[in-house]
Amino acid sequence: MIIRERPTLGQLFFILRGSVLPRIFPQILVVMAMSALIVWGHREAPQFVPSVAGAPFALIGIALSIFLSFRNSACYERWWEARKLWGELLAVSRHLARQSELFEQRSESAGAARRTILLLTAALADETVKFLRGGECPNNSTARLLAPDVAAAVRAARNPPSEIINRMSRELIALVNGKIISDIEFTLLERTVTRLSDAIAACERLRNTPVPFGYTLLIHRTAHLFCFMVPFGFADVLGLVTPLAAGLVAYTFFGLDALGDELEEPFGSMPNDLPIAAIATVIEIETRSMLGDTDLPAMPEPVDYILM
Incomplete structure (x- = not known):
């Protein structure tokens, strides 16, 4: 996610970090080059490159x-x-710690169970x-904080977050069965x-249910066709x-299209996606600080205006 102050008028046209321009720049160049060819062709051979009324466009x-x-x-x-949903995860983690x-x-066993939970x-x-983005866990919390056998079981599970939830419930069941x-x-x-x-289940639903492909495809095709045809209406x-x-x-139509693609996948690693790794770090800091731990990770800070 982009974290920066609102740019001044002088900075407005030169900011690339967080802009969709780098992604769509090749398409814009193709449209501009095609436009130049159409203008040249209309002037040199108007019988082959006609102009079109601009009203339909x-x-x-x-x-x-x-x-x-x-x-x-x-x-x-x-x-x-x-x-x-990630705000809910942060808030509920605080509730559980409290x-x-x-x-x-x-x-002593109750204190150990609280620490485990x-x-x-x-x-x-x-x-x-990791489950939402793929790859490795950004903070490596499982290997650092859990016992080796528990960490191995979590990593071996098909759904590691679900495995952790089940282990938390089993800890609570042991406490109530022990009359603690x-x-x-x-x-x-x-x-x-x-x-x-x-x-977490709601996050999984969002990840696995994108915007209907047919609707996205229609927008992509229409935007490209419109941008490639519009020079014919401007040439005269x-x-x-x-x-x-x-x-x-x-730039306007391709940019809106590209921005929609980024927002459609909020758990990705694009500049405008959510900083879920940073929120996970905050959750670790707050839960472990409630345990009295002092070797805590540093608070997340944006790098080049991007917080991941």
């Missing part, structure tokens, strides 16, 4: 803008829902990042663990300025 552009705004709204809704204090002083919570956030916590306390804590599971009216105008149109 205005109507098509308005319709395409509406369709793009609908898609971008749907993609932003996915991005915002994902952010709320609620588990009720059996901290009851016995909170370390599992920290590892859960990190494993969820009451049935009411168990219900309270189990409900909190269930909220963690629900948030704008003349030599046509490549610049066509490039501006291409």
Whole structure:
């Protein structure tokens, strides 16, 4: 996610970090080059490269803008829902750390169980990042914080976050069976663990259910066809300025299209995606600080204005 102050007017046209321009620049160059060829061909051989009235392009552009705004709204809704889910993970992790204090002083085994549960919570956030993004866990919390046999079992599971949730529930069951916590306390804590599971399941739903492909394909095709055809409508009216105008149109439509692609996958690693690895680090810091640990990771900071 881009973390920076609002640019000044002088900086506005030179910012590339976080912009979609690097992704769409080749397409814009193709449109501008094609526009230049069309203008040249219309002047040198108008019988082969005719001009077209611009009114239809205005109507098509308005319709395409509406369709793009609908898609971008749907993609932003996915991005915002994902952010709320990770806010839920952070908040519920804090609740669990606070609620588990009720059996901290009851016995040595209860204190050990609380530590195990909170370390599992920290590892859960990190494993969820890996589960949603692929690759390795960014903070390596599972290997650092959990016992070797537990870490190996988590890594071997088909769904590591689910395996961690199950282990947290088993710790609570052992506490209630050992009469260390009451049935009411168990219900309270189990409900909190269930909220963690629900948030992760909702993230999995978002990851596995993209915007319908047919709708996305229609927008992609229409945007490209419009940008490649629009120079024919500008050639007579704008003349030599046509490549610049066509490039501006291409930047707008291709940019909206590319931005929608980024927002559609909120758990990815593009500059405008969510900083879920940073949130996982904050969860580890807060849960382990409740245990009194001091060897905590540093608070996440943006690198080149990007927080991942």
